[in-house]
Amino acid sequence: MATLELAGLAKSFGALAVLHGVDLALADGEMVVIVGASGCGKSTLLRLVAGLEEPSAGSVVLDGRDVTRLDPAARDIAMVFQNYALYPHMSVFENMAYGLRIRRLGRADIRRRVDQAARMLGIEGLLDRKPRQLSGGQRQRVAMGRAIVREPKLFLFDEPLSNLDARLRVQMRAEIRRLQRRLGVTSLYVTHDQVEAMTLGDRLVVMHEGRPAQVASPLEVFSRPANTYVAGFIGAPAMNFLPARLADAGRAAVLKAGPVIAFADGPRAGRDGRALIIGIRPEDVTVLPEGAAQGLRLAVDLVEPLGSETLLHGRLPGGAAFTVQRAGMVRVGEEMTVGFSPASLHVFEAETGRRLEPVSLAPPARVESSAAMHGSR
Amino acid sequence: MDRRTIFGGRLLPIAFVLPQLLVTFLFFLLPAGKAIYGSFTQTDAFGLHTRFIGFANFVSLLDDAGYRAAFGRTAIFCALVTLLAMASALLFAIFADHEIRGRAIYRTLLIWPYAVAPAVSAVLWVFVMHPEVGIVGRELGRFGIHWDYTVNGTQALGLVIVASAWTQVSYNFVFYLAGLQSIPSSVIEAARMDGAGGFRRFRTIVFPLLMPTTFFLLIVNLVYAAFDTFGTIMALTRGGPGQATVTLVVKVYRDGVVNLDLAGSSAQSVILMLIVIGLTAVQFRFLGRRTIS
Numbered sequence: 001m002a003t004l005e006l007a008g009l010a011k012s013f014g015a016l017a018v019l020h021g022v023d024l025a026l027a028d029g030e031m032v033v034i035v036g037a038s039g040c041g042k043s044t045l046l047r048l049v050a051g052l053e054e055p056s057a058g059s060v061v062l063d064g065r066d067v068t069r070l071d072p073a074a075r076d077i078a079m080v081f082q083n084y085a086l087y088p089h090m091s092v093f094e095n096m097a098y099g100l101r102i103r104r105l106g107r108a109d110i111r112r113r114v115d116q117a118a119r120m121l122g123i124e125g126l127l128d129r130k131p132r133q134l135s136g137g138q139r140q141r142v143a144m145g146r147a148i149v150r151e152p153k154l155f156l157f158d159e160p161l162s163n164l165d166a167r168l169r170v171q172m173r174a175e176i177r178r179l180q181r182r183l184g185v186t187s188l189y190v191t192h193d194q195v196e197a198m199t200l201g202d203r204l205v206v207m208h209e210g211r212p213a214q215v216a217s218p219l220e221v222f223s224r225p226a227n228t229y230v231a232g233f234i235g236a237p238a239m240n241f242l243p244a245r246l247a248d249a250g251r252a253a254v255l256k257a258g259p260v261i262a263f264a265d266g267p268r269a270g271r272d273g274r275a276l277i278i279g280i281r282p283e284d285v286t287v288l289p290e291g292a293a294q295g296l297r298l299a300v301d302l303v304e305p306l307g308s309e310t311l312l313h314g315r316l317p318g319g320a321a322f323t324v325q326r327a328g329m330v331r332v333g334e335e336m337t338v339g340f341s342p343a344s345l346h347v348f349e350a351e352t353g354r355r356l357e358p359v360s361l362a363p364p365a366r367v368e369s370s371a372a373m374h375g376s377r
Numbered sequence: 378m379d380r381r382t383i384f385g386g387r388l389l390p391i392a393f394v395l396p397q398l399l400v401t402f403l404f405f406l407l408p409a410g411k412a413i414y415g416s417f418t419q420t421d422a423f424g425l426h427t428r429f430i431g432f433a434n435f436v437s438l439l440d441d442a443g444y445r446a447a448f449g450r451t452a453i454f455c456a457l458v459t460l461l462a463m464a465s466a467l468l469f470a471i472f473a474d475h476e477i478r479g480r481a482i483y484r485t486l487l488i489w490p491y492a493v494a495p496a497v498s499a500v501l502w503v504f505v506m507h508p509e510v511g512i513v514g515r516e517l518g519r520f521g522i523h524w525d526y527t528v529n530g531t532q533a534l535g536l537v538i539v540a541s542a543w544t545q546v547s548y549n550f551v552f553y554l555a556g557l558q559s560i561p562s563s564v565i566e567a568a569r570m571d572g573a574g575g576f577r578r579f580r581t582i583v584f585p586l587l588m589p590t591t592f593f594l595l596i597v598n599l600v601y602a603a604f605d606t607f608g609t610i611m612a613l614t615r616g617g618p619g620q621a622t623v624t625l626v627v628k629v630y631r632d633g634v635v636n637l638d639l640a641g642s643s644a645q646s647v648i649l650m651l652i653v654i655g656l657t658a659v660q661f662r663f664l665g666r667r668t669i670s
Contacts, residue, residue: 052566073572085563089585098581099571150571 002063002153002186003028004049009058011044018044020210021058029184031177033201035191037233040207042190046156049188051075063153073102078147079156083163084139086131086146092118093127096146103150117148120179137168144176148183155180155187161196173199194234198222206230224346228353231279231346237311237323239279243350246274250359253278253347257296257318264342266358276356279346282311282325288337295339298322305329312336409650415643434644443620444628444645451603451624454538458602461542463594466549467587471579473550474557484554491547495608502540502613526614530621533614537622540613541606549594556590557583596660600653625649 004026011019019041026032034042047053049060051072059068067075078099086095093114100110118124121141131139140160147155160176161169177200180187191197197204198218206213206221206229214226225231231239244253247260250267253276254260261278268276288295300314312324312332324338347356384390416434420427438444473484490498506514508525517524526532560583568578584591607626610616616623616631623631625645633642 050566050570052569072566072569073574077570079567079570081563081567083561083563085561085567087564087568087582089588098568098573102572102577146567146571 004063004154004186004188005059005061006045006049007059007061009045009048009060010056011041011048011053012056018210019048022205022212024205024212024215026186026188029186030202031180031187031189031200032203032205033189033191033197034205034207035194035197035201035233036207038192041210042192042207043158045207046079046158046188046190049154050077050079050156075154076150076152077154077156078150078152079158080143080147080160082159084131084143086139086142088131091128091130092123092134092142092145095131095142096149099146099150113149113151114145117145120148121145136164137172140164140172144179148179153186155185155189157187157189157191159191160189162191162193169196176200194236198234204234206233208233224355225279226355228277228279228348231348231355235281237282237325239281239346240285240320240322241348242278242280242316242320242322243318244276244278245272246270246276247272255296255318257316257320259294259296261342261345263345263347263358268347268356269359270356275350277348277350277353279348280340280344282323284344285324285338285340287324287326288339290337292337292339295337296322298324298336298338300332300334300336303332412643412646412650415640416647419640434640435648438641438644438648446620447623447625447628450534450620450622454534454541454606454624455599455602457538458541458545458606459595459598461538462545462598462602463549463591465542466546466594467553469546469550470553470557473554487550488547490544491551493544495544495606496612498544499540499609499612502536502543506536528618530618533618533621537606537610537613541602541609544609545598545601549598552590552594553587556587560586592663593660596656596663600656603652604649 004024006022006024008021008023009019010017010021022045024032034045036042044053048055051060051067051070055068059066061067062075062077087098090098096114096117097110100113105113114127115124118127121144123138123141123145126134126138126142131142134142140163143160157176161172164172173196176189180200189196189200191200198221201218203216204218204221205215206226208229214221214230216224216226221230221234225234225239228241232241243256244261245256246252246268247254248262249272250270252260252262255278268274296316298312298314298316300312302313304311304313307329309328310326310330312326314322314324316322322338348354349356417429417431418427419430419433469487473480473487493501503511505511506524506526508514508517508527514524514526523529524532526536564582564586565578568582573581603624604626606624607630610622610624610627611630614622616627626649629642629645629649632638632645
C-alpha cells in the first residue's frame, strides 16, 4: 500500500515520441484506470512504472521514494500481464511462490501466503497443476494470485481481461474490483475497454496520442468530457457530434442542420459565429411525435435491435451521421423527428475540440473527482 | 489437418515409394545385413572359407584392451565435444538474442562454420594449429608451451575435440537461438517483476524452458561426435599419434579397411549400430511425447 506520483513522465523510441510527459498522482489504495485506443501510450506508461522500460524524462515516485532508475526487482511492484506470463514449467504453487522464494521467506510463510491467496481466488484445488492444464480464467486467477502473495506496494494490470471470453470477462472484472477493495492495494490498470474503465476505476486517465486527455472520476468523464476525443471514446454507442455556430450573444447555438438551441446552463464565451461542436449522447435523444414543429428530421438507414434497447442510425438534413438509442424493441419508419433537452447538450470548441463551460459557472467545481480520490473505498 | 491421399489402386502408391525403398535396401539394409552376418563369421586369410563362429568376434573384442581403450576414449571425446559445442552455442545464442547492433552479421558469422565440409574444416585447423605452419601453433612455443599435436597424444585429442566441436557450434546455435526466441518476453518480464536477477532468471526460467531443445541437441551432438567426426579426425591426425585419437568409428575403418580384419570390424560396426539405435530410440520417445503435449 502506497502512493504513486508520476511527474513529467515521457518516453521516446528513437525519434518517435510515445509519451509526452504524464503527471499523475495516486492516493493510497486508489485504483486508477488508464484507458485509450491502441497506440495511445497506455501500455508504455505502465511499463515505465514497472521499470521494464527506462523513461526519457520525468520521474516515478513510489511511497515517497524515487524509483525512476531502479530495477523492477527493487521496486516492490507486482504486475498482471495480458497473456498471464505464467512460468510454464512450474506448478501453480511454484508460480505463486517464486517471488516469495526470491525474497527468502520461510517455507511455512510461503505455504501460508499461497494457500491464503489461493482460497481468496478459488484456485486452492489447482495448486499442483501446470499452467497448460488450466483454462483461460484459471490462468488469469493464478496470475492474480502471483501478484497478491507478494503483498506489493503497487499492482499493475496490463489489459488482464482481454484474452478472456465476454462472459468470463464480466465475472473477473467484478472479482478484480472486489479483491482490490478488500486488499486496499494502490493499483494502476490499463485497458482499451471503456466499460472496464468505467466499472473498475476510482478515477480514469483517458489517454490520447501520448497525453492524458482527461483525468477524472468515471462519472465526471462521462458527464463532462473534457474534449471531443474523450466524449467520443467514453460511452457506447458513441456521442453524436453536430457542427454549429454560437449565436444570440453566446446564449444559443445554431445547428448546421437548422434548428437554434438555447443553452440551458448559461452563455458561452466568444463572439457570435464562433464554430462549435454540439455533442449529444444517443440515449439523451427523444423521438418526437410526427409533425412536431421543433426537432430534427432523421433519415434512418440502419436499425440494430440489442434486446434491451434498439439503436437507430441515420443522417440529418445536413448530412451528419446521427444515432438514437431507444429502450426496448421498437419498430420505426424510414423517417422520424428527433429532439433533445438542452440540458443534455455538450458544447465543444470546433477548432480545438475542448469543452466550453458556461461563463457564469467557470471554473467548475470538481466534486466527483475529489470524492473519488479520498472517499470511495 | 488430414493430409492423407486416397489412391484408387495399389500400383501407383507402390511406384511412388519404390525408389526410396530401393535406395534404402541397396545402401543400408544390404550392407548392414552383411555386416551383421560378417560379425558372426570367421574367414581364412585367403578369403576361401568362411565359417560361423557365433559371438566369438564380440567376445574377443571385449577381451581386447585396445578396443576397450578406444571405447573409453570415444566416451571422453563425445562428452567433451558435446559439452563444448553446446555450452558455447548457448552462450553465443544468449548474446545474439539481445538487441545488439550488427546482430544479423553476428548471427550469419556464427552459422557459417556449419557450411564448411569436415575435411576443409580440418585443413583450416591445420593452418591455425600446425606446430610449424600454423599461425597460432608456431607461436605457442614462445609462451613456453611445447606444442606439437603430431607427437603429443593429449594435444592431438584436444585438437580434434575442439575442431569437431567448432563445426557443431553453428548447428546448436541455431536451435538455441530459436529456443530463446520462443520464450515469451512477458515471462522473462514477470520474473524480473518477481525480483529475479539475471543469473537466477537464467537458472530458474530460461534454462528449464530450453530443456526440450537441450535434450534434443544432446542426442544429436552425441551421435555427431560419435559418428560424424570421422572426416575431421582422419584429416587432422589419422587417429594418431599412435592410438591417441582413435575413436570407435576410426577403429572400424583402421581394422577393417587398413588391416583387413573384416569380421572384427563388422562386429564393431554392429555394436555402433546398436548404440545409434539406442540413442535414436531415446530421442524418438522423447520427441514423440513432446509433440503430443
